[in-house]
Amino acid sequence: MSGGDIEKDILGQVEFYFSDENLITDKFMNENLKSKGGLSLDTLMTFKRMKRFDLKAVEDALSHSDVLNVKDGFISRIKPAPSTDDLENLKKELNSRTIVLKDIPLNADLDQLQQAFGSTGAIQIRIKKNGVVFLVFRSVEDVEIFLKNDIKFQGQNFEKMTFEEYEKTNYKKQSNKNGRKNDSRNRRGRNNKFSRNSGGSRGDLRKDTDNANDKSETKPADEKTSEKPPVVENAEVKPSENKNASEAETK
Incomplete structure (x- = not known):
């Protein structure tokens, strides 16, 4: 150079x-x-x-x-x-002279883009990380010419639109994204609500299970109790009965 x-x-x-x-x-x-x-x-x-x-x-x-x-x-x-x-007004005017390119290879650099589009009337080039490129032109007429022409980058086609069209598309995507987020939150909310109910149910089930376990654990004890108490009761009751009987006899 x-x-x-x-x-x-x-x-x-x-x-x-x-x-x-x-x-x-x-x-x-x-x-x-x-x-x-x-x-x-x-x-x-x-x-x-x-x-x-x-x-x-x-x-x-x-x-x-x-x-x-x-x-x-x-x-x-x-x-x-x-x-x-003034900058806010300039921004609106600038957007009217801006073209947005999509599907540009992610590895494309500014020098390559400048070489490809510098002769089209583009006076400013900005690259976003997602393969979106902004071209600012000298005039609205240059924008219209660029949109009409069949221009390729490195032999590949790409999508091109006005900044206004891009904003509408981006807004819809953002709205859909926010909608999906809200749906996801609602689903999580419903799931959380359901989980709480389920948690309660599971809690109840755990209680039932615990009770069942208690029963299963106590059953052997009950069986032991069912065997021992009659013996004990008989052993205890009989003397009492005998005592009462003797007292009754004494009376």
Whole structure:
């Protein structure tokens, strides 16, 4: 890659970090711009996609930026960062220029996607871990053209939809997921309720079993008792009877 290409690559990457489009979703950059007014060059160089560049090359490239200022190792925007309300409005406008791709290979990286879709008018690419990719275009017209064209990635087809369609699909899935969770909770609740009843029944059964065991254990004792008491009773009663009889006779 030539020096000019490297500078172009650096400027494109860093200016994107500070852009309105990125601030909509990038909480770290948004918080730094709000609290500090920018970002230190040292912090910037810790970003994953900046580690491939030399610090001196980054400093030289940023000195030619039309949208960023660099002073004493600190980078700031020439144009003030948008307010929270402005970002919310920008988000809606950005979503209207966003296409969502599904079924993209999970091992696809940003460079491959940029190479495949960079010439289609996409100005921003975001990858989610589940094979979903977000492409932000310059205009709604570019979005319409992209949707009409038969475009493949690495020779494979993929599903594409507007952000609005994606949100509806995602909302339905989330609703179904929440519904399944609620059903699962209800089932667990019913099972728990049933378990409590069953637990009570099992408790009763355990009691019955214990009683049965008691009976089974006491039966031998009862048998012994049934054998011994008559003997004992006879032994005890007879003398009493004899005693009473003798007393009666005495009287």
